[in-house]
Amino acid sequence: MLNRCCEKPFEPMDKETRTINEFIQKGNLSELSSEVDSIIRKIFSNGCTICCHYISDKSSYNSGPPPIIRIEMNDRNVPVQIIWDILHEYGHFLSGEQEKKGPKINRELLAWQYAKKELENYPKLRQMILEFEAYAEFCLRTYSHP
Numbered sequence: 001m002l003n004r005c006c007e008k009p010f011e012p013m014d015k016e017t018r019t020i021n022e023f024i025q026k027g028n029l030s031e032l033s034s035e036v037d038s039i040i041r042k043i044f045s046n047g048c049t050i051c052c053h054y055i056s057d058k059s060s061y062n063s064g065p066p067p068i069i070r071i072e073m074n075d076r077n078v079p080v081q082i083i084w085d086i087l088h089e090y091g092h093f094l095s096g097e098q099e100k101k102g103p104k105i106n107r108e109l110l111a112w113q114y115a116k117k118e119l120e121n122y123p124k125l126r127q128m129i130l131e132f133e134a135y136a137e138f139c140l141r142t143y144s145h146p
C-alpha cells in the first residue's frame with residue numbers, strides 16, 4: 001500500500017513482528033493471533049529465536065548458542081498443532097541443562113510438561129487442553145518407536 005501523508009511514516013517491521021505475522025499467515029492462525037503474538041514475544045524476550053521452517057519434516061530445537069526453534073510449516077492440517085509444536089520446542093529451551101542429559105524420551109516428556117505449564121497462561125488454549133494432550137501423546141509414541 002502507498003504511504004499517505006496522514007499515515008505514520010514507513011517503519012520497517014522488527015524481526016519479532018515479522019515472525020509473528022508469518023506464523024499467523026502461513027499457519028492459518030488468525031483466530032489465535034493474540035496467543036501466537038504473546039508466546040512468540042515471550043520466546044524472543046527470553047533470549048531464544050524462533051522461525052518458520054519449510055524444508056525439514058519436523059520441528060526442532062537447537063540449544064546453540066544462539067538457541068533457535070524451527071517450526072515446520074508444510075502440510076499442517078490442524079493449525080493449532082503449530083502452537084503445540086511451538087510450546088513443545090520452547091519447553092526444550094526451558095529445560096535448560098536437563099536438555100543435555102538423560103534418555104531422549106525423558107527429555108521429550110519434560111519438554112511437554114513445560115509446554116503444558118506455558119499453555120495454562122492462555123485461557124483460549126486451556127480450553128483445548130484435551131487436544132493438546134492427545135497431540136503430546138501422539139508425538140511421544142513416535143519418539144519411543146523411532
Ligand SMILES: [Zn+2]
Nearest residue numbers: 088092108111
Ligand atoms: Zn521434542
